[in-house]
Amino acid sequence: xxxxxxxxxxxxxxxxxxxxxxxHLREEFxxxxxxxxxxGNSLGPLPRRTPERLARMLQEEWGRDLIRGWTERGWLExxxxxxxxLARIIGAPAGTVVVxxxxxxxxxxxxxxxxxxxxxxxxxxxxxxxxxxxxxxxEGLLDLLGGGRRxxxxxxxxxxxxxxxDDTAVVMLTHVDYRSGRMHDMARITAAAQHRGxxxxxxxxxxxxxxxxxxxxxxxxxxxxxxxxxxxxGPGAPAxxxxxxxxxHELNQPLWGWLGHAEPFAFEPRYRPxxxxxRALCSSPPIAAMVALECGLDLMLQADPAELRRKSLALGDxxxxxxEQECASAGLILFTPREHARRGSQVCFRHPAxxxxxxxxxxxxxxxxxxxxxxxxxxxxxxxxxxxxxxxAVAVLREVLPARxxxx
Amino acid sequence: xxxxxxxxxxxxxxxxxxxxxxxHLREEFxxxxxxxxxxGNSLGPLPRRTPERLARMLQEEWGRDLIRGWTERGWLExxxxxxxxLARIIGAPAGTVVVxxxxxxxxxxxxxxxxxxxxxxxxxxxxxxxxxxxxxxxEGLLDLLGGGRRxxxxxxxxxxxxxxxDDTAVVMLTHVDYRSGRMHDMARITAAAQHRGxxxxxxxxxxxxxxxxxxxxxxxxxxxxxxxxxxxxGPGAPAxxxxxxxxxHELNQPLWGWLGHAEPFAFEPRYRPxxxxxRALCSSPPIAAMVALECGLDLMLQADPAELRRKSLALGDxxxxxxEQECASAGLILFTPREHARRGSQVCFRHPAxxxxxxxxxxxxxxxxxxxxxxxxxxxxxxxxxxxxxxxAVAVLREVLPARxxxx
Numbered sequence: 140x141x142x143x144x145x146x147x148x149x150x151x152x153x154x155x156x157x158x159x160x161x162x163h164l165r166e167e168f169x170x171x172x173x174x175x176x177x178x179g180n181s182l183g184p185l186p187r188r189t190p191e192r193l194a195r196m197l198q199e200e201w202g203r204d205l206i207r208g209w210t211e212r213g214w215l216e217x218x219x220x221x222x223x224x225l226a227r228i229i230g231a232p233a234g235t236v237v238v239x240x241x242x243x244x245x246x247x248x249x250x251x252x253x254x255x256x257x258x259x260x261x262x263x264x265x266x267x268x269x270x271x272x273x274x275x276x277x278e279g280l281l282d283l284l285g286g287g288r289r290x291x292x293x294x295x296x297x298x299x300x301x302x303x304x305d306d307t308a309v310v311m312l313t314h315v316d317y318r319s320g321r322m323h324d325m326a327r328i329t330a331a332a333q334h335r336g337x338x339x340x341x342x343x344x345x346x347x348x349x350x351x352x353x354x355x356x357x358x359x360x361x362x363x364x365x366x367x368x369x370x371x372x373g374p375g376a377p378a379x380x381x382x383x384x385x386x387x388h389e390l391n392q393p394l395w396g397w398l399g400h401a402e403p404f405a406f407e408p409r410y411r412p413x414x415x416x417x418r419a420l421c422s423s424p425p426i427a428a429m430v431a432l433e434c435g436l437d438l439m440l441q442a443d444p445a446e447l448r449r450k451s452l453a454l455g456d457x458x459x460x461x462x463e464q465e466c467a468s469a470g471l472i473l474f475t476p477r478e479h480a481r482r483g484s485q486v487c488f489r490h491p492a493x494x495x496x497x498x499x500x501x502x503x504x505x506x507x508x509x510x511x512x513x514x515x516x517x518x519x520x521x522x523x524x525x526x527x528x529x530x531x532a533v534a535v536l537r538e539v540l541p542a543r544x545x546x547x
Numbered sequence: 548x549x550x551x552x553x554x555x556x557x558x559x560x561x562x563x564x565x566x567x568x569x570x571h572l573r574e575e576f577x578x579x580x581x582x583x584x585x586x587g588n589s590l591g592p593l594p595r596r597t598p599e600r601l602a603r604m605l606q607e608e609w610g611r612d613l614i615r616g617w618t619e620r621g622w623l624e625x626x627x628x629x630x631x632x633l634a635r636i637i638g639a640p641a642g643t644v645v646v647x648x649x650x651x652x653x654x655x656x657x658x659x660x661x662x663x664x665x666x667x668x669x670x671x672x673x674x675x676x677x678x679x680x681x682x683x684x685x686e687g688l689l690d691l692l693g694g695g696r697r698x699x700x701x702x703x704x705x706x707x708x709x710x711x712x713d714d715t716a717v718v719m720l721t722h723v724d725y726r727s728g729r730m731h732d733m734a735r736i737t738a739a740a741q742h743r744g745x746x747x748x749x750x751x752x753x754x755x756x757x758x759x760x761x762x763x764x765x766x767x768x769x770x771x772x773x774x775x776x777x778x779x780x781g782p783g784a785p786a787x788x789x790x791x792x793x794x795x796h797e798l799n800q801p802l803w804g805w806l807g808h809a810e811p812f813a814f815e816p817r818y819r820p821x822x823x824x825x826r827a828l829c830s831s832p833p834i835a836a837m838v839a840l841e842c843g844l845d846l847m848l849q850a851d852p853a854e855l856r857r858k859s860l861a862l863g864d865x866x867x868x869x870x871e872q873e874c875a876s877a878g879l880i881l882f883t884p885r886e887h888a889r890r891g892s893q894v895c896f897r898h899p900a901x902x903x904x905x906x907x908x909x910x911x912x913x914x915x916x917x918x919x920x921x922x923x924x925x926x927x928x929x930x931x932x933x934x935x936x937x938x939x940a941v942a943v944l945r946e947v948l949p950a951r952x953x954x955x
Contacts, residue, residue, distance in 0.1 A: 169606070169610045171610070171611050171613070174613070176613060178613065178614045181614045182609075182613060182614045182616075182617075184609075184610070184613060185605060185606070185609050185610040189605060190602055190605045190606060190610075193601060193602075193605065193835070194598055194601075194602060197593060197597060197598045197601065197781075198577070198593070198598060201590075201592075201593050201781055201782060202577045202579070202592070202593040202598075203579050205579070205582070205584060205586065205590060205592060205914060206586045206589045206590045206914060206916065207909075207914075208590075208782060209590075209782070214782055214783075240648070240649070240652070240830075241648070241804070241829065241830030241831065242830065243802065243804035243805070243829050243830045244648070244652060244802060244804070244829060244830060247801075247802055251691065267816065270805075271805050271808070271811075271814045271815065271816070272804050272805035272830070274816065274818075275803040275804060275805060275808065275817075275818040276802070276803055276804060278803055278817070278818050279801050279802060279803025279818060280801065282799075282801070282803075283659065283691075283692075283801045284691075292816075367831070373605075373609060373833075373834065373835055374609060374616060374617070374622055374831070374833075374834035374835075375622075375830075375831045375832045375833035375834050375835075375836075375837075376833065377833070378830075391690075393655075393687050393688065393690070393691045394651065394652060394655055394684070394687060395683040395684055395686055395687030395690075396649070396651035396652070396680050396683060396684060397651070397678075397679050397680035397683060398680075400679070400683065403679075405919070406679045406918070406919050407679065408675065408679070408682065408700075409683075409686070410682075410683040410686050410687060421649065421651050421652060422648075422649030422650065422651045422652060422680070422783075422786075423649065423775070423782070423783045424783045425782075425783035425784065425785070425833055425836045426781065426782035426783050427601070427781055427782075427783075427835050427836055427839055428783075428833045428835055428836050429783075431835055501615075506613060506614060506615075508614065510814070511813070511814050
């Protein structure tokens with residue numbers, strides 16, 4: 140879209156849909172008729188195969204095999220097996236990812252471990268605009284540990300790499316900002332933080348399944364992420380964490396649950412962590428939720444990541460162009476970077492009436508979301524969105540935007 | 548059964564089944580034909596209504612309402628709503644229980660909070676025979692906090708109340724022992740610990756849904772428990788925690804996730820805990836798993852707790868009597884207290900060949916479990932077990948027990 144001139148019409152978007160090599164994947168989702176769903180970055184939609192797979196797990200596995208499911212149906216292996224599938228999605232080697240617990244809890248584990256890996260350094264750097272739970276978890280950990288450790292919150296226009304100093308233990312950033320959709324340069328910031336002796340921890344909540352990732356190539360130390368957004372694992376789906384192989388044998392995460400033990404079923408009196416990434420586990424995995432997430436991961440793995448990125452950016456470019464074409468005088472201010480290298484898979488606008496505008500959109504079945512104080516957020520998921528959906532969404536947006544005095 | 552003389556025959560057990568006021572509840576479970584399931588204390592069986600309820604949640608809630616499910620389908624309220632249902636099962640007031648995370652993680656939250664409530668005391672008392680994950684979680688927390696704090700492990704024949712001294716911050720006990728099935732006197736030990744200035748934290752993993760509980764009447768401070776055993780919530784179901792109302796406003800649990808915030812959707816820059824039990828939450832609840840657990844809770848709430856206890860003890864008495872009658876010379880040693888007041892809802896025997904004996908039982912579809920080093924464990928769940936199941940189980944047990952030399 141960049142460089143294309145002239146107004147966009149619906150026919151052009153229909154042509155893009157016909158030529159879309161990912162178009163068939165929409166059939167893999169149960170999307171309600173008449174809804175334009177632009178909120179897959181809050182909760183991905185239901186994959187078509189999930190209900191059938193979950194019904195089978197209930198009746199044939201839990202119902203029939205009962206307790207034997209843990210060993211005979213591979214339930215116990217799901218955290219690592221799904222971790223290996225996730226590793227392919229985020230460009231990490233096998234054996235570096237587990238699916239477990241929640242993003243917040245995984246962050247608590249890894250932040251604690253990071254502080255222990257850098258015992259002579261006392262600060263955690265993050266962004267003031269980071270998703271609240273990330274900041275709260277860091278605050279809670281520092282409140283627990285004391286010892287002069289502190290959280291440094293930089294502003295969105297500061298370069299995180301510049302903030303790192305000799306006292307920085309870990310830089311904790313969300314790769315794609317949940318409000319603006321701005322994407323950080325993972326390779327550059329990781330290298331810069333490490334160059335100054337800090338560890339790099341990325342939150343991939345708005346990246347995994349949304350943009351191509353190469354955690355291995357970027358030499359990332361630690362990461363966490365979410366299963367219910369672009370990975371379509373269902374509401375409250377299990378989360379994941381990544382630990383580079385080089386840190387695994389030193390990793391001391393504080394939740395010493397039995398599933399992280401070297402031999403959980405030996406029932407030894409003392410905790411002895413598992414050898415590899417398994418030590419990041421704590422408790423028995425939630426099997427129904429794991430099976431639902433696996434359906435989402437399998438779907439994601441069907442698509443070529445480069446094709447997904449190409450379509451995601453094209454959806455974004457067209458959405459921006461359409462809003463600017465159709466709602467030019469409505470007072471919307473683009474909040475998301477236009478530049479491809481700095482954009483995730485969402486497009487946001489600021490508007491003084493963002494809250495009622497989003498309520499009106501949702502009432503008309505165009506589902507995005509509102510974020511404080513004035514942000515209209517639209518998630519653009521290339522697995523199931525059509526280019527013509529953008530036309531339909533913008534048509535409704537134009538109608539619901541309040542009339543605005545045009546100053547002469 | 549106590550006091551009944553003479554051998555038991557199958558006809559007597561058939562009569563008990565016919566007269567069982569809880570017999571109809573067996574129909575509420577999908578139990579596989581031909582299986583005698585004596586492992587509901589590891590994983591409860593599938594309630595008949597769970598698959599249909601879960602299918603509805605997937606198609607009608609997630610599939611159709613998408614992100615709106617969080618508000619319009621009450622998903623966000625499930626941790627507290629299910630907590631209130633659980634409160635009725637464990638004899639606690641409404642507003643003192645949440646369903647969340649896992650037993651281990653909930654234990655980490657409450658142990659940390661307990662140590663903070665008693666800052667001048669440095670020890671946690673537990674039993675050496677406690678379930679490993681409870682001990683590991685305490686070890687992990689003390690490893691994190693340091694400061695001379697330590698874990699005191701008493702032996703199973705010691706009175707926990709006697710071990711409490713001026714340095715005890717919290718006594719952490721599992722109410723019904725996972726191996727022996729021995730039940731502690733909750734009222735007496737709680738009062739004694741509190742009398743000496745310590746807090747009392749009970750793990751109800753083998754009690755909730757298994758024995759009548761009165762956390763309110765026993766003035767318990769803190770408790771955790773498990774959703775996938777007697778509560779039939781499914782493999783890896785969400786767990787729960789209880790905090791007495793008097794401690795809630797001081798409770799500082801260390802996992803400061805956004806769902807525990809006073810206003811999660813205000814996205815405030817600083818953590819500010821919710822006013823009541825909600826501050827014990829951390830992350831978005833796993834909806835499929837919550838809905839499955841709710842089916843188990845609803846089922847449990849259909850039964851009169853006094854009737855459940857009466858049947859549970861009668862099942863245990865008959866099982867012990869049958870084993871002693873049918874396998875008298877096989878070298879089985881009863882590991883579970885005979886005394887009703889000291890017994891949970893399971894019966895265990897020690898035997899030198901316990902491991903292969905349990906394997907042989909399971910191969911014959913009598914499913915109990917083996918626990919190190921020599922324990923045959925049989926869970927007796929009054930919701931779905933028949934008295935005649937005991938007969939069938941013991942008949943198989945007699946056949947699979949190794950022939951034993953009888954010394955003259």
